[in-house]
Amino acid sequence: MFRSIGRHRDFLKYIPAKAGDRQWAVDQSGAVILFLKRNGLAYRLTRPFTGGPELMKVRLDDAGSFVWQLIDGKKSVGEIGKLLEERFGGSATPLYEKLGIFLTVLKNHRFITINTSGHAGKKPTT
Secondary structure, eight states: OOOOGGGSTTGGGOEEEEOTTOEEEEOTTSOEEEEEEOOOHHHHHHHHHHOOOSEEEEEOOHHHHHHHHHOSSSSOHHHHHHHHHHHHGGGGOSHHHHHHHHHHHHHHTTSEEEETTSSTTSOOBO
């Protein structure tokens, strides 16, 4: 079941880190593009009929690109949230709800891991 990491009590202490095996790039406008390989059974079975791409490109908006580039395995969610608020102000509200959902989606697609101990260098959860 989908459960946002933002619902946990110590959410702001969590430390996200990029997964080393995922592909991503920054385009000429500065937007981050995440590459998601579509290899699930249902997709593999329907691909010959739909003609869809095997590699899906997900272009993040300005706030998502900003957050992605802040994820370094050292900054906590609280620190990232403060920087996000400084950069985008009121347009980022409700800040921590949106940030929690965004990080949950990244975690569910295995683009990041989350260290729930609140200390960089400890074993993250996947």
